[in-house]
Amino acid sequence: MLVISIQPVISRFNFKYKHLNTSPRLSSRQLLRACKPCAKLNPVEGHELPENLFNIVKSFQLVKDPTQRYKQLLFYAQKLKAFPKEQKNDQNKVPGCTSQVWILSEFKEGKFYFLADSDSQLTKGLAGLLVEGLQGSDLQEILSVPPEFIEELGLKQTLTPSRTNGFLNMLKLIKQRVSEQSSENLKNI
Numbered sequence: 001m002l003v004i005s006i007q008p009v010i011s012r013f014n015f016k017y018k019h020l021n022t023s024p025r026l027s028s029r030q031l032l033r034a035c036k037p038c039a040k041l042n043p044v045e046g047h048e049l050p051e052n053l054f055n056i057v058k059s060f061q062l063v064k065d066p067t068q069r070y071k072q073l074l075f076y077a078q079k080l081k082a083f084p085k086e087q088k089n090d091q092n093k094v095p096g097c098t099s100q101v102w103i104l105s106e107f108k109e110g111k112f113y114f115l116a117d118s119d120s121q122l123t124k125g126l127a128g129l130l131v132e133g134l135q136g137s138d139l140q141e142i143l144s145v146p147p148e149f150i151e152e153l154g155l156k157q158t159l160t161p162s163r164t165n166g167f168l169n170m171l172k173l174i175k176q177r178v179s180e181q182s183s184e185n186l187k188n189i
Helices: 007-012 017-022 028-034 051-061 066-079 121-134 139-143 149-153 161-187
Strands: 101-108 111-118
Touching: 051 066, 051 121, 051 149, 066 121, 101 121, 101 161, 111 121, 111 161, 121 161, 139 161, 149 161
Parallel strands: none
Antiparallel strands: 101 111
16 A cells, blocks of 8 residues: 655755744644745645645645555545444435445534545545545634645546545535534534
8 A cells, every 4th residue: 555645755855944944843734835846736726725634635746646646545545433333324424425425523622523434445535535634623624625626636537527526525514514513512602
């Protein structure tokens, strides 16, 4: 299994040292911006993605081979935690997906956490990518994720239209759920 990490790329290239000297601890986003070769990579213009999702987009952009990108998706499928069988119901099912996909969200201390599962490994990988990318994000970060970010992953060209629609439906359901949970949380305060 090939796992692509941006850390070796960052460490191999020259940095803009003025950024490194002014900040004792840099986020991975700052490191990527300081890395000259990584600066050419373009997550969704004009949008701030949650940091985890930003890093995933960058790692996919570093891989030019579609087969390797598929392997990355399968890696995200394997990273998903076990999904409770009793939660595989219509309430948690993503509508409009060819495969069966279930997503759970939990609101804890101002952040959202997710579980997902699917009966298809590739679709499970797409769900895993969203879970990993949005895990620990707040409401505004999740709601501001544009659906166009799939194009920056380089997957839209290789996914079937039904898988692309399913992926977008997963993102739509996640946004809907976090909005509902935030509203419920405000009512309880």
